[in-house]
Amino acid sequence: QVQLVESGGGLVQVGDSLRLSCVFSGRSFSTAAMGWFRQAPGKEREFVAAIGITGSALYTNSVKGRFTISRDNAKDTVYLEMNSLKPDETAVYYCAARGPYSAPSTDSEDYWDWGQGTQVTVSS
Numbered sequence: 001q002v003q004l005v006e007s008g009g010g011l012v013q014v015g016d017s018l019r020l021s022c023v024f025s026g027r028s029f030s031t032a033a034m035g036w037f038r039q040a041p042g043k044e045r046e047f048v049a050a051i052g053i054t055g056s057a058l059y060t061n062s063v064k065g066r067f068t069i070s071r072d073n074a075k076d077t078v079y080l081e082m083n084s085l086k087p088d089e090t091a092v093y094y095c096a097a098r099g100p101y102s103a104p105s106t107d108s109e110d111y112w113d114w115g116q117g118t119q120v121t122v123s124s
């Protein structure tokens with residue numbers, strides 16, 4: 001059974017940085033494409049970033065140049081480094097995993113497993 005545990009969220013000021021972490025367990029992490037999504041109050045869950053097993057990355061346009069997704073296969077962990085945070089990026093951030101040897105995807109329905117989420121609040 002796959003488990004994903006996010007951490008690193010919190011309350012920050014506009015322009016600050018945060019690094020989210022997601023620890024993966026239950027099967028081979030190195031074969032899993034991983035994604036980060038977020039859901040703000042009253043809004044649908046939206047794609048943020050994804051990373052493939054070779055390290056190829058996808059980003060939603062609004063975070064390009066500010067957010068970086070990375071993975072450490074030795075630690076079974078995926079990260080989301082977020083810089084220059086904005087108030088409208090306040091949301092619960094979720095980590096998700098695709099099936100083995102799948103490509104990274106922007107579609108939440110392509111992901112099999114999800115973490116419980118970590119709250120990020122950006123205060124102005």
